Structure formats: C-alpha cells, structure tokens
Amino acid sequence: MLRFSFHEAMLIVRSLLFNVAFYANLVLWLVLLFPGLLVPPRVFMQGVKLWGRSSLWLLRVIVGTKIEIRGREKIPPGGALVAAKHQSFHETFTLVTILDDPTYILKRELMWIPLFGWYLWKAGCVPVDRKAGSLALVQMTARAKEEARHGRQIIIFPEGTRRPPGAPPAYKYGVAHLYQNLGFPCIPVALNTGLYWPRRQFIRRPGTVVIEVLDPIPPGLPREDFFKEVQERIEEASDRLLAEGQGNSASFPPRRPRPPCQKPDRICSPVLPKGRASRRGIHLRARSHGSPSRPACDGDDKSLRKTPKPKPGQASGNLDDSPGRSYI
Template identity: 65%
Template sequence: MLALRSLAFNIAFYANLVVWLVICLPTMLLPRRALMAVARGWARSSLWLLRVIAGTRLEVRGLANIPQGGCLVACKHQSMWETFALVPFFSDPTFILKRELMFIPFFGWYLWKADMVPVNRRGGARAMVRMTEKAAEEARDGRQIIIFPEGTRRPPGAEPAYKYGIAHLYGRLGVPCLPVALNSGLYWPRRRFIRRPGTIVVEFLPPIPAGLPRDSLVPALVDAIEPVARRLHADGLAEIGGTIQPAPERAEAP
C-alpha cells in the first residue's frame, strides 16, 4: 500500500507541476508578484495532493516569528519538500539556488521571472560576489532570501555541516536571520521513491537580529536549529515507528 500511494502521489505531483507550468505561461507577461501568487497556488495544491494521496500532513509552528519585510531565512534541507512548501508562508520569497536549475526549459523560465538568486558552485569568489550582490538587491526590495546553509540535502539526523556562505550573506545584507527547523526528510526522503504518511513539522524559530558579528552567526544558527531539529526528528521517528536508513552521502563539487 505504501508503494502504491507513493507511486500515485509522484505521478500526480509531476502532472500537477506540468499543468501549472503550461496554464500559467501568461504570467510571464505580468509583474513578478503575479507569478509569485501562482507559485503559492502551486505549492498549496502540491501540499494538498501530498496529504490526500500519501497521507502526509503539515504542521507549522512559530509563524509569529517571521519578520516583516526583508530577512535571511536559514532552513534545514533534508528533502525536495522545502523547495516548494515554504513559499506560501512568505510575502515575497526568493531562493538561493544552483545556477543549473535556471536552464531547465519552462521551469527555469519561471525561476528567472521570479528573480531567484542563482549561484555557480564552481565559480569561486567571483560567483560568490555576484550572488551576494543579487541577494542584497532583493533584500533591499523587502524580499525574504531563503538559503539552505548546509548547501545540499542532508539525511535526517545527520551531523550539521553549515557553510561559511550564510555568514557572508548575513554580514552583507544587514537584515534579520530567521532559523527554520523541520523533519521533512523522514516523510519525503531524498533520492527515494517513498512518501511516508504522517506529519511533517516545520518550525520557524525566533529571528537572529541584524548587526551581530558575522562570525557569530553559524554558532547561533547551530544553537537555535539543531536542538529543535533533533526533537522533531525524534518525534517523527516515534510517529512512523522505527529508524530510517539514510541514503548514502554524495560527494559535493569542490
């Protein structure tokens, strides 16, 4: 039954994505905020399909902690789930994402239109400068800059591996940093077909104010996010019953 429900959801999820990509092409001629409204609709429809077909619900905690206006959102990254499910909770979000996604036909066009912030992972210091300038521009416009500070998806329960880039951005942007913990990887595992029933929990934690020393950010994020992430992980394991065998680690590009 789990495999059948997972198969049905995966088919429905990607079919739903294709339908939204096609019928929303006219938004390419409209202001960006019209496209972001469409993105929120797609995200909500995907969450609905996940709940109805796979039995995977969503619980959101700490919405009152989301700052008004521009901020830097530092979120745990365990799954593809958070790449769309976070969108409805912000007024004007943009993701820092790998540049290659911008070249995907149709989907990449929408990313360009939405003013996402691409980064060339192999571009060295120059790519970091371009990414930072773009992120600063979007933050000045009052947007929420969503970044996964560990750089790639990590298995649930893995040791934290935060990168320096988040501290660099924090020092440059001059906006609060919102820590986000979740346990999505237990229910939507990375690089796996299965979608488990249960309740994904995402928790928005009290923001770290702007203006602190840059070097203090990563320790502050670890102290804020990791205890909550461990608690959510334990709660999720108790719900689904048992332990999860993580997918093997994949080496990152230098």
C-alpha cells in the same frame, strides 16, 4: 507478518500514485504559469504559491501526509534572510506558501532548464556559479541585497544540498557571508521533512510534517558568532522534531547516532570507507587519521590547507580565506 506486508504494499502503491499525480500537477502548472511571464513578479509568485498548495493537498489526500507550521507569527515583515534545514524536496515548495514574498538562492544550472528556468528567472531567484569561487559570492550578495531591499525573503539552505535526517551538519560559510553583508535579520527554520519525503526515494510516508520557524537573529552579530548561533539553533530544533516524528510512528528507520567531533570549533563531517571515498578530500582524511571509522573535521588534512590563489579578474569580496572553509 501479513499485516506488515499489507502496510508496506499500500505504502508503495500510495507513493507511486502520489508521484504520478505530483509530476502531472507540476507539468500542468508549468503550462498554466506561462502567461505569468508577462505580469509583475509579485503577481507571478501568487501562481507559484497555488502550485505549492495544490502539491500539499495531493500529499495529504493520497499519502496522508499533513503539514504543521509552527512559529509563523515570528516571521518579521519586510526583507529577511531565511536559513532553512534541507532534507527533501518538500520544503522547497512549502516555504513558498508560508512567506510573503520569497525567493531562493540556488545553483546556476537550474536556470538553464527550459521553461522551468524561465520561471526561476521571473521569480527573481539568485543563481550561484559554484565554479566562480569568491566572485560568485560577490555577485550573489549584490543580487540578494537588491531583492531584500524590495522587502523579499531570501531563502538559503546553509548546507547547500539535501541531508538525510540525523546526518552530521555540513554548514557552509555562505550564509554567514550573506548575513554580514545584507544587514537584515535571519530567520532560522527547522524541520523533519526527511522522515516523510526521503531524499532520492520515491516512498512518501504518512504522518505530520513539522516546519518550525525559530526566533529571528537580529543583524549586527559578528560573523563567527552568527555562524555558530544559526547552526546550533537549527540543529537542536531539527533533532527535537526528528525525535518527535520518530516517536509518533514505528515505521521509520532507526536514527543513526551523530559521531562526536574532536574539534568542537569546526564543522564535523563523516569519513566514508576507502572503497566509497573520493580520490581526494575524504580519502586523504581517512589515510591521515589511520582509521576510516573516525569522523574527520574540516581542516584536519594538511594537504587541503592551501588556499588557491584567485584567478585574474576574480574579486575577493572581503572574504575570510581561512583554511577548511566552504562558502558555497
């Protein structure tokens, strides 16, 4: 019992020290990169990569968290779409260090942050206005296509937000829309970073983070086939890496079993208890199924099947308006 308490105390101390050092390092690089606003974007990205490598060094020295990159040789030269699993903040700066000339698809609000937003603009990141509906997809695709034609790798997190390790997949069709319109190969990326850098926690755990680059998916597949293929590849590899990481350490919390989906052709999402459910969407699904413990599938609730009409001036972008689909 005493040994376990000492281990936990050291974990907290190291995590606290790392967080202080990490954000101090971030502020330092925000200052150092300011003159980079006057240089070409490719030169500016070299400075961003130095910040990413310095953050990985701090993580290794203070916490004892190492990084292993697998399949780096599978990254094709030139433009590509990179579809990565998203479990923590770790991969947002680590992916920059392993790609030649990367940029991100991100929500527009990040561009409004003083100084930091200027750097995102300088890096050529592609902002997405989630409130603009189909028009946002049209604008996102045009910007992403322009960057990919210059030989850049477009990084997108298909689930749109960080997901805890082992959580049911919640992929959005934006990645399939981009794949269909860009005409470049897609590089799936699996990882287990959430074990060592949990989302919404200050704890950082020691061990070896594994980021695995999977076989590229060539362009030209039908959108539905691609969407199924990229999800299966990323989820199967991420589950394997998750089991590998948990097997190497007994300090991780037990893995939560993934509930089966009643409709395998749709994306499965969990239903929360009524007390934690939203007023619409999840709450309605729970009532319609009669049990909050049963997983619901997108599109089950009839009240959510109505597709809103586009506002005046909104472009359709040649999208599939099938019910139950979320693009961004």
